[in-house]
Amino acid sequence: MNNLAAVTDRRRAFYFKGDSAMNRAAVFDIDGTLVDSVDLHASAWQEAFAEFGHDVAFEEARSQIGKGGDQLLPVFLSAEQQEDHGDALEKWRGERFKSKYLPMVRAFSAVPQLLRRVRDAGLRVAVASSAKQDELDIYLEIAGIGNLVDECTSSADAEKSKPAPDIFRVALEKLGIPATEAVAIGDSPYDAQAAGKIGMRTIGMLCGGFTEASLGGADCAVVYPGPGALLACFDASPLAT
Known part of the structure; x- marks a missing residue:
């Protein structure tokens, strides 16, 4: 964990150099990020x-x-x-x-607590997923976060799925927030690639099984083991920047 934290800090310092945009939203992937699927x-x-x-x-x-x-x-x-x-x-x-x-499918630990912390920080919450809408509804129920999410996007909302940016773009349109004022949270390089194409910063999660190297190579600003770790480090994370 200490090694991960050190790498994370170096990435964060590099990624946010010269970037003073205020965060107004957190846009979460769900498969592999909030639920173990x-x-x-x-x-x-x-x-x-x-x-x-x-x-x-x-x-x-x-x-x-x-x-x-x-x-x-x-x-x-x-x-x-x-x-x-x-x-x-x-x-x-x-x-x-x-x-x-x-x-x-089961939720990862601390998912509702993380989303509550995000909302307590004054950020809006969206879920941007390539899942079908009926699957997404079940995921939200499994994770216990249906009442904590302001906007959702599913496969029906986008012409192309990740790593195309369509799903994130639609989520931002629903939120009414520009990409520079939102942070994406995902477990795969495809999340980071999709977000980066429209200028969104990305937090990577290892809980989906992709390596730290693959997430860093896709330009994730920081990488955490999972939702619980992001919650524990929230005040030092990009979400609080």
Whole structure:
């Protein structure tokens, strides 16, 4: 933890050099950031690919979680395969996830407490997710944060999923806040890439399973183990800057 804190401090000093924008909002990813679902999504994708005759290893699928199907499928399927059965594969995956894996999703520790702390600091809260709206509603219930979120975006709100910036852009439009006055919080490099394309700063979370190096390489300003660590370090975090 000491080593992580030291690296985090160096990144923060570098990233915020010369940046005096006031924070007005925190925009959270949810899968892998607030709820423990990344491995479950990877398993559902692996099964879906196998169902349609594609051998995709669990770790290969897992490395792409954080993207929506529109960005994930082209990694593993040719254009012809996507045209032939891409939609059917994604539909099968969605049904498989809901029936088998969604009941296994659990919230990470201290999630409601973190969002309350964010609100107590005077920031508005949004959730910007590539999940389907019905899945997102269940996630909010599982995490116990439905009454702590001002705005939400789902896959239906954006033409392209992360790492395209569409979902974050829509969240900011709903909040009525410019990108320079908001901080994104996510667990994957795709969150940071999406946020960076519109000028948002990003806090990285290790709880989704991506490495500190991959998050730092995607220009996360700081990296914390998870929501509880961000809560504990809140006053020294970018959210309090």
